Amino acid sequence: MKLYDYKQAPNPRRVRIFMAEKGIEIETVQVDLTKLEQHSDAFKKINPLGEVPTLQLDDGFCINQTNAICRYLEEIYPDNPLYGRTPQERAQVESQNHLIQINGIVAGGEAFRNSNPNFKNRALSGSHDYAQIPELAERGLLRIDNLFADLDKHFARQQFLVGDYFSVADITAFCTLGLTRWVKKAIPSECIHLQRWFDQVSSRPSSKA
DSSP: OEEEEOTTOHHHHHHHHHHHHHTOOOEEEEOOGGGTGGGSHHHHTTOTTOOSOEEEOTTSOEEESHHHHHHHHHHHOOSSOSSOSSHHHHHHHHHHHHHHIIIIIIHHHHHHHTTOGGGTTBSSOSSSOBOOOHHHHHHHHHHHHHHHHHHHHHHTTOSSSBTTBOOHHHHHHHHHHHHHGGGTOOOOTTOHHHHHHHHHHHTSGGGGO
């Protein structure tokens, strides 16, 4: 297998941390987004959407989208499950991961891609061009502030996003906080519970992946 990656991007990092937590080693190929290599004809044959991460299997079949890649790896490497250990826990993980994806990754992407001049007419990733909407950048920043507050309340009661169980949802949230730095949003000083969780996840060896 090969993982098409870009070290600085949050979504490929989610896959790398997931792999590190499970002890999975896969050959990685760097796709330099700053040089627009994701839009090259060679890469478009691998992923027509021009996005990373992409997991290419040994038979050439390619899996796109972060959650789909992690789901596949969970199936073929079931040890140390990160999507839940019981039906109830799996439902909780799915719910939390979805909420962080929508309120974190998407919100951060809105704020960044609708304000950065490098993304003029590329406000959304993928194969189609979309104009920037400044109001979406403003809304994205507000959503990030609300996410910080909501997570702080959550971590005042629980160790991780699903009780005391570290899951893929925590990986998504951790990488979201890396993304928010791109729009100069850091954990507010008053969010002591969120900071505790962040420091705890940062201390895991996988966080360096």
